[in-house]
Structures are given as C-alpha cells and as structure tokens.
Amino acid sequence: ETGVTQSPTHLIKTRGQQVTLRCSSQSGHNTVSWYQQALGQGPQFIFQYYREEENGRGNFPPRFSGLQFPNYSSELNVNALELDDSALYLCASSLAYNEQFFGPGTRLTVL
C-alpha cells in the first residue's frame, strides 16, 4: 500500500509569484485535505476535495485554490505569494470522513 506523497519537498519563491504543490493520495482514499502549518503552530485547514469537488474551506483567501483529479491526486495553487505564506504545506488523504493520513509536506519559503 502506497502512502501519501507530496512534491516538491522544498520550494523557494519570491513575493508576487505563483506556486503549485502536488499530492498523491493513499491507495483507496478518495478525499484530500490541505493544511498550512506555520513554524511552532498547529496545522490550519485550507480546503478539502471529495470526488473532484471542493467539500469545505477554511479561512483562507481566494488566491489559495485547488483541484482534485479523477485518480484522486490533488494540487494546491497559491497566487500572488506573500511573505506570510512561508510555511509547511501538508496534504492529508482519507476515505470520506474517516481518519486523515498526512504526507511528508512541502516546505515553502517566500522571499
């Protein structure tokens, strides 16, 4: 059984740029959730996708957007990057409303 994978591992961008982060869900899982974790804090929910539809969204601006593909993999896109977007971005997969399992994360640094 393959676990959750994310790419890239690390990324450095400058303010105003756009970034795309990718996630492959665990085999058999149809739901992907994205979280942002700033240093020293708990993860914060960005949004969730279930069967290619957005299924819930946290308190993040519209420049955070996402997609889920038919194979249940997912992308997180962030436009007009700001310094405060520097964080660990976590993808978690689950089977519908069951337990969520996290990937290794993508560390984004915005300069």
Next chain:
Amino acid sequence: QKEVEQNSGPLSVPEGAIASLNCTYSDRGSQSFFWYRQYSGKSPELIMSIYSNGDKEDGRFTAQLNKASQYVSLLIRDSQPSDSATYLCAVNIDNAGNMLTFGGGTRLMVKP
C-alpha cells in the same frame, strides 16, 4: 471561533514514567477526536482516534474522552526518549466537511 487548546509545554518526564497530555475544545457538537505525533521537521503521524466517551487503549497509548467536560487526553505509559515529539490534538468540529481543527501542540521531552 471554534477552538482547540493545548498547553504548549515543554512537558518533561523521566524515562519509564507516564506522560499525560491534555486538550480542551470549544464546540459541544464535536464527534471525532485525534492525536497526532510530530517529530521536528516531519509531518504529523496519526497515533490515536477516539469517538466515544471513555478510554481507548492501543499499546502504550491510552486516549480518554469526556464530552461533557469537553476534554480529550492522551496517556503514554513507560515513556521512552523516542516519544519526545510534539503531540497535536485534532478535533473534527465540522462533521459535514471532515475539517480538522488542531491545537497548537504540546512538546514532550522524555529524559533518559
């Protein structure tokens, strides 16, 4: 504002002792509760889930849930230095969307 609160620590315990980690939450409608372990520089790892009042045991870990008092706790028996990590409490507050709300985490240090 729906919140999950944890003491940030660090909580320091000697090797072999019981570590007790606590978490309170604000939404009485919450139904699902989770404990994640996060080593420095790594992603959270699910170690326990609990859905009903009472205790749930898995190896050296016991999760305790009291919905009336709105708290959930994690006990780690026979603590080992490898248990040193940040422990995150997560609550599924919005059951319709399966959104997890996390506390800030408690840093546990187990000293040999």
